[in-house]
Amino acid sequence: MAEPGIAAQGASLIWGHVALVACTVLYLAWWLVFFNPRLPKAAGALYAVGVACIVGAAVLGITGVVLTVRGVGGLVPAMTRGVPVWAIAAGGIVAYVVLVLVTTRFFHRPVTTELVLFTGWLVLELCVVDSLFGAGAFGGAEAALLALMAVAVTAGCLACYVLYFNLAPFPSFVAGAAPLAAAGLASGVLAAAVAFA
Secondary structure (H helix, E strand, C coil): CCCHHHHHHHHHHHHHHHHHHHHHHHHHHHHHHHHCCCCCCCCHHHHHHHHHHHHHHHHHHHHHHHHHHHHHHHHHHHCCCCCCHHHHHHHHHHHHHHHHHHHHHCCCCCCCHHHHHHHHHHHHHHHHHHHHHHCCCCCHHHHHHHHHHHHHHHHHHHHHHHHHHHCCHHHHHHHHHHHHHHHHHHHHHHHHHHHCC
């Protein structure tokens, strides 16, 4: 990131993704404390730790999104190519509605918060990749690879989302944890990609 303006936005994107990685770690800890069928029901200090983890995850998640959106917003004026970020956001809304219809009608899956989180995460990451490509920080091959990674992670998350209620308790627990781990790893990869761009 040779240009100072791009470098400044890159810092916001990096720290935003670091916060998202930390968010997924705390979310996974909360999931482990409260939803692992092989552990006794959380009580006392363990219950308090679990609650602290989900509160911390929420704070870090919101912080990560705000920093990342700020970084994308700062890059938009420098974009000379790529897709307008508003178009990606609009596509995300359409995708969410379609996914709600498909998962409820064909898979009889109740709608839960995770579907919003998966779709929102994908939109956010596609906007990051697109704005960095548009501002000249990423080449076409890098942008395509990172976008494909985000789409693949989201597809895996959706598969786990659909299977969740149809699995035995422990596989269901794993299906709930896997998307968190995958999104956290992908956010880490994106932070590294921005840092070395």
